[in-house]
Amino acid sequence: MEITFTLNGKKTICHIKVSTTLLELLRETLNLTGTKPGCHEGECGACTVLINGKSVNSCLYLALNTNGKEITTIEGLTKPNGGLDEVQESMIKNGAVQCGFCTSGMVLNIKALQLETMQNKKVPGSGIKNSPNRNEIKKWLEGNLCRCTGYVKIIDAAEEVFNKGK
Amino acid sequence: MSKKLKIIGTPVPKHDAKMRTTGEAIYGHDIKLPNMLYGAILRTQHPHAEFIIDVSEAKKLPGVVCIITADDVDTNHIGYKRDHPILKKNEANCTRDEIAAVAAETKEIAQEALKLIKVKYKVKKGLYNPHDALKKNVPQINKFSSGKFENKNIAEKFFYEHGNLEQEKKNSVAIVKRKFTLPRMTHACMATSNITAHYTKTNGKLLLYSSTQVPFLYQRDMAHALKMNPSDIRIIQPIIGGGFGSKLDMHPFEPICALLSIKTGKPVQILYSREEEFIASPTRQPMEIELTAGVDKNGNFTFREIEIIKDNGAYTSWGATTPFVIMQAFSSLYKIKACRFNALAVYTNNVFAGSFRGYGNPQATFALERVIDLLADEIGMDKAEIRLRNANTKGEITGQGLHYDTCGHKECLQTVIKKLKVEKKKVEKNNRFKRGIGYASMLHVGGGAKIYRSDGCGTTLKIDPYGFCTIITGSNEIGQGSETVLAMIAAEELGIELSKIKVINTDTDVKPWDVGVHASRTSFVAGNSLLGAINILKEKLNNKAAKLLNEKTKSFTYENGNIISPSNQQIALDKVVREMHFTEPNELAIASYFYEPSSKFQDKDFKGNVSGTYAFASQSISVEVDTYTGNVQVLDIHVAQDVGKVLNPLLLDGQIHGGILQGVGYALTEELIFKDGELLNPNFHNYKMLTAADVPNIHFYPVETNDKQGPYGAKGVGEAPLIPTAAAIANAVCNALDIEIVELPITPERVLKAIAEKKNNKKNK
Numbered sequence: 001m002e003i004t005f006t007l008n009g010k011k012t013i014c015h016i017k018v019s020t021t022l023l024e025l026l027r028e029t030l031n032l033t034g035t036k037p038g039c040h041e042g043e044c045g046a047c048t049v050l051i052n053g054k055s056v057n058s059c060l061y062l063a064l065n066t067n068g069k070e071i072t073t074i075e076g077l078t079k080p081n082g083g084l085d086e087v088q089e090s091m092i093k094n095g096a097v098q099c100g101f102c103t104s105g106m107v108l109n110i111k112a113l114q115l116e117t118m119q120n121k122k123v124p125g126s127g128i129k130n131s132p133n134r135n136e137i138k139k140w141l142e143g144n145l146c147r148c149t150g151y152v153k154i155i156d157a158a159e160e161v162f163n164k165g166k
Numbered sequence: 167m168s169k170k171l172k173i174i175g176t177p178v179p180k181h182d183a184k185m186r187t188t189g190e191a192i193y194g195h196d197i198k199l200p201n202m203l204y205g206a207i208l209r210t211q212h213p214h215a216e217f218i219i220d221v222s223e224a225k226k227l228p229g230v231v232c233i234i235t236a237d238d239v240d241t242n243h244i245g246y247k248r249d250h251p252i253l254k255k256n257e258a259n260c261t262r263d264e265i266a267a268v269a270a271e272t273k274e275i276a277q278e279a280l281k282l283i284k285v286k287y288k289v290k291k292g293l294y295n296p297h298d299a300l301k302k303n304v305p306q307i308n309k310f311s312s313g314k315f316e317n318k319n320i321a322e323k324f325f326y327e328h329g330n331l332e333q334e335k336k337n338s339v340a341i342v343k344r345k346f347t348l349p350r351m352t353h354a355c356m357a358t359s360n361i362t363a364h365y366t367k368t369n370g371k372l373l374l375y376s377s378t379q380v381p382f383l384y385q386r387d388m389a390h391a392l393k394m395n396p397s398d399i400r401i402i403q404p405i406i407g408g409g410f411g412s413k414l415d416m417h418p419f420e421p422i423c424a425l426l427s428i429k430t431g432k433p434v435q436i437l438y439s440r441e442e443e444f445i446a447s448p449t450r451q452p453m454e455i456e457l458t459a460g461v462d463k464n465g466n467f468t469f470r471e472i473e474i475i476k477d478n479g480a481y482t483s484w485g486a487t488t489p490f491v492i493m494q495a496f497s498s499l500y501k502i503k504a505c506r507f508n509a510l511a512v513y514t515n516n517v518f519a520g521s522f523r524g525y526g527n528p529q530a531t532f533a534l535e536r537v538i539d540l541l542a543d544e545i546g547m548d549k550a551e552i553r554l555r556n557a558n559t560k561g562e563i564t565g566q567g568l569h570y571d572t573c574g575h576k577e578c579l580q581t582v583i584k585k586l587k588v589e590k591k592k593v594e595k596n597n598r599f600k601r602g603i604g605y606a607s608m609l610h611v612g613g614g615a616k617i618y619r620s621d622g623c624g625t626t627l628k629i630d631p632y633g634f635c636t637i638i639t640g641s642n643e644i645g646q647g648s649e650t651v652l653a654m655i656a657a658e659e660l661g662i663e664l665s666k667i668k669v670i671n672t673d674t675d676v677k678p679w680d681v682g683v684h685a686s687r688t689s690f691v692a693g694n695s696l697l698g699a700i701n702i703l704k705e706k707l708n709n710k711a712a713k714l715l716n717e718k719t720k721s722f723t724y725e726n727g728n729i730i731s732p733s734n735q736q737i738a739l740d741k742v743v744r745e746m747h748f749t750e751p752n753e754l755a756i757a758s759y760f761y762e763p764s765s766k767f768q769d770k771d772f773k774g775n776v777s778g779t780y781a782f783a784s785q786s787i788s789v790e791v792d793t794y795t796g797n798v799q800v801l802d803i804h805v806a807q808d809v810g811k812v813l814n815p816l817l818l819d820g821q822i823h824g825g826i827l828q829g830v831g832y833a834l835t836e837e838l839i840f841k842d843g844e845l846l847n848p849n850f851h852n853y854k855m856l857t858a859a860d861v862p863n864i865h866f867y868p869v870e871t872n873d874k875q876g877p878y879g880a881k882g883v884g885e886a887p888l889i890p891t892a893a894a895i896a897n898a899v900c901n902a903l904d905i906e907i908v909e910l911p912i913t914p915e916r917v918l919k920a921i922a923e924k925k926n927n928k929k930n931k
Contacts (some may be wrong), residue, residue: 033196034189036357043850074189092183095816099358099645100186101407124698143856147408150823151858
C-alpha cells in the first residue's frame with residue numbers, strides 16, 4: 001500500500017507491506033540507519049523517533065500508521081548547515097555519549113520532553129510543568145536503556161537543556 | 167612530567183561524540199554491501215540431545231543460497247581450550263548449540279529456511295549442576311576436552327598458596343567460614359552481536375567487519391578455526407555498540423558467517439536478535455565460593471582459604487581463566503599473611519560464560535568483603551576500622567608478588583568512610599523502612615595484565631605537511647573514549663589543536679599489533695606507546711628545527727602549531743615537516759614505537775608482578791530496605807578510586823557511573839534464570855536492567871597517586887568501579903536488617919526470606 005508522510009521536513013511517499021514496521025521502513029527502505037534496532041520489542045528505546053512531536057518506539061509502530069503524519073528521526077535533528085540541535089550539543093558537552101547505540105533514542109526522547117513542555121506552557125496545569133525537575137527527567141527516560149553511562153551524564157545533559165530555558 | 171599540563175586533566179568531550187549523536191556513526195548493523203546475503207543460525211531445541219538433521223527441504227526454498235551443517239565444513243575447534251566445535255555434529259550439549267546455518271537473499275527467507283530444517287532429537291538427561299557433573303559414573307560432557315585431570319568433567323584447575331596457613335589459623339582469635347553463590351549476569355550490550363563477512367574467491371582473502379575487542383588475537387583464532395593463513399584475514403572494526411568483555415572471545419557465529427561467505431563467495435551478514443543475544447552471548451561466571459578467613463586479637467587479617475567451583479558450561483572460553491584475577495583479590499587485597507586457593511572449572515550442560523568487566527573480581531570481592539564484616543562482628547571491631555587497619559600500602563610486595571609502587575587504598579577508604587553520613591531520618595511506624603551502610607574495597611590491575619607473553623601495544627605516528635597529526639594505534643575504541651585520550655596526549659605533547667588530530671584504529675591491515683581492549687589497559691598501554699612514538703618523532707623534528715633556526719639546542723617546546731627554541735625563536739610545525747620532506751636527507755615525519763609494560767608473566771605457581779601498576783578503590787553505600795516488600799533502594803554511593811592521575815574528568819566520570827550502575831544491577835536485579843539448561847528470561851522485560859529512574863546519588867572522589875609507570879601517572883580505571891559495588895550493597899543490606907546475604911542478586915524475595923529466617927532463628931533460641 002502507499003503512504004504519504006512528512007519525514008524530517010520533507011514530503012515522502014512509500015509503498016509498504018501492511019506488516020512493515022516504521023523501524024524497518026526507516027532503516028531498510030529509506031536507509032536512515034541513525035535509528036537503532038536494540039530489541040524489536042519496545043523494551044529498550046534505541047529506536048525512538050518522533051511522530052507529530054511525540055516519542056514512539058518505531059519497532060512497535062506500523063509504518064502504515066504514519067500516513068499523514070510528521071516523523072522526525074535523528075538525521076532530521078541535525079540542521080541543514082551541519083549544526084546540531086541543543087539536545088545533541090548538550091549530550092556531547094556533558095559526556096553523555098559512550099558507545100552511542102542508545103544515543104539517537106535518548107536524544108529524541110529528551111527532545112520529545114522539550115516539545116511537550118513547550119506545549120504545556122501554552123496549556124498550564126497539564127502534565128509536567130514547563131521545566132521538568134531531575135526526578136521527572138529520570139522518570140521520563142525510563143524507557144530508554146543504556147549500558148555504558150549509568151545514565152548520570154544523560155540526565156545531566158537533559159537537565160542542562162531545561163535549565164537553559166529557565 | 168613536571169611541566170604544566172594544558173589539555174591532560176581537562177574535560178574534553180569525546181573525540182567522536184558528534185557522529186555518535188547525529189546517527190552518522192556506522193555500526194555493524196548499518197553495513198550493507200552489494201549482493202549481501204543474510205545469515206541465520208539454527209540452534210538446538212534441547213540443551214542436551216542427540217540429533218539427526220535434514221536440510222533438503224530448506225535448500226529448496228527460493229532465495230536460499232547456502233545451508234551448512236557440521237558435515238559441510240572442515241574446521242578446527244575454537245575456544246580457550248579448543249574444545250568447542252563451530253557447528254555441532256550429532257550431539258547438542260547446551261541450549262546455545264549451533265547445528266546449522268543458512269545464507270539467504272533476505273532476512274525473512276533465512277528465518278523461513280530455519281523452520282524448514284528437519285531435526286530429529288533424542289533428548290538426553292543433562293548435567294546442569296557442577297556438583298552432579300563431578301560425581302562418578304556420569305557421562306563426559308565435553309568429548310573434545312584434553313581430559314588431563316582426574317575427573318573427566320573438570321575443564322581447568324587452579325591452585326595457589328603463600329604463607330603458613332596452619333600457623334596463621336593458630337594465630338586467629340576468630341575464624342569465619344561461609345559459602346557464597348554468584349549468578350549469571352549478561353553484558354546486554356545495546357547493539358546485539360553482529361558480523362559481516364566478505365570472502366573474495368579470486369584472491370582467497372577474507373574481510374571481516376567484526377565488533378571484536380581483540381582484533382589481532384581474533385585474527386589468529388579465526389585463521390586457526392578456518393585453517394587459513396592469518397594474514398589473509400583482514401579485520402575491520404565498525405563502531406562497536408558496547409563491549410564490557412563480551413567480545414574478548416571469538417564466538418561460533420563469527421566463523422560460521424565467514425564459512426557462509428566462503429561457500430557462497432558473497433558478503434554475508436549475521437545480526438543477533440535480542441532474544442538470541444540473551445541466549446547465545448557470553449555471561450559472567452556463575453560460581454560457588456567457600457571462604458574461610460581469620461583475624462588475630464589486634465584485628466589483623468591472618469589467613470584466607472578459598473574453594474571455588476565454577477560452572478564452566480559445555481565449552482571453555484577465556485572466562486575459564488578468571489581465577490587468575492580472583493586469586494589476586496584473595497591473595498593481595500588488604501594485607502594477608504597466608505592464603506590457599508583452589509578453583510575448579512567444571513563442565514556442565516549449561517551455557518558457557520565469557521569474560522565480563524571485572525573478570526571474576528566482583529565475585530571474589532563480594533565474598534571477601536562480606537566475610538570481613540563478619541570477622542569485625544566476631545571480634546567487636548568497627549567495620550571501617552578493621553579495613554583501615556589492614557589496608558594495603560605503598561611499597562608493599564604482596565604474597566603473590568604484586569608490587570605496589572603507588573597505592574591509594576588507605577586514602578580511598580578514609581575518603582568514603584568520612585563522606586558517608588548516615589542520616590538516621592524518619593523511621594516509619596512499625597519500623598517498616600530500615601537503613602544501613604556498607605563498605606567494600608577492590609584491587610585490580612591498573613597497568614595492563616601480562617596474561618599473554620606480551621602485553622604490548624604499537625603506535626605509528628605521523629604529521630602531514632599541513633600540520634595535522636595521525637595516530638595509528640593498535641588499541642581500539644569500544645565506546646570507552648580511548649581515541650579521545652590518545653588525541654589529548656598528542657595535542658598536549660605536540661602543541662597541535664585537537665581538531666587536527668586523527669586516530670586510525672580499526673583495521674588490522676594498517677594498525678600495529680596490540681593485545682586488545684581488556685584488563686583496563688588501553689589508556690595505560692596505548693598511552694605509553696603513543697608517548698614513546700612522540701619522543702622519537704620529536705627527535706626528528708627537533709633536529710630539523712635546529713637546522714632551520716640555526717640553533718644548537720635540541721630542547722624545543724611545542725605550542726600552538728609552532729616549535730619554539732629556548733631563545734624564543736620559533737618555526738611553524740607544518741613548515742618543519744615540509745622541509746623534512748623536501749630537503750635533504752628527505753625523510754618522513756613519522757615514528758613507530760612498541761611499548762611493553764615492565765610487568766612479568768606469572769610463573770607456574772601464579773606468582774609475579776603481572777601488571778605495570780595496580781588500581782585501588784573503596785565504596786561506601788547507604789541503602790533503605792522496605793521490610794514489607796523486601797525492596798532495596800540504594801540511596802548514596804561514595805566512591806574513591808586510585809586512578810593514578812585524572813586524564814579526562816568527563817570520560818572518567820562516565821566510566822565510574824557506568825561501572826557502578828552495572829554493579830548495582832549485579833547486586834540487586836540482574837540474573838539469567840535457567841531451568842534444566844534452558845534460559846527462562848531472554849528479554850529486557852524479565853531480565854531487569856536498571857533504568858534512569860533507578861540511578862542513586864553517586865559521589866566520586868578521584869585519588870591521584872601519580873604512578874611513574876603510567877602516562878602522566880595514570881592507572882587503568884575501566885573495570886574497577888563495578889567491582890566493589892555489589893559487596894558494599896550486600897554489606898549495607900545486612901547492616902540494615904541484621905541478616906546474612908550469601909547470594910546475588912539481592913531480590914525482594916531473598917530479602918524477605920532472610921528476614922523470615924532471622925525471625926525463626928530467634929524463636930528457636
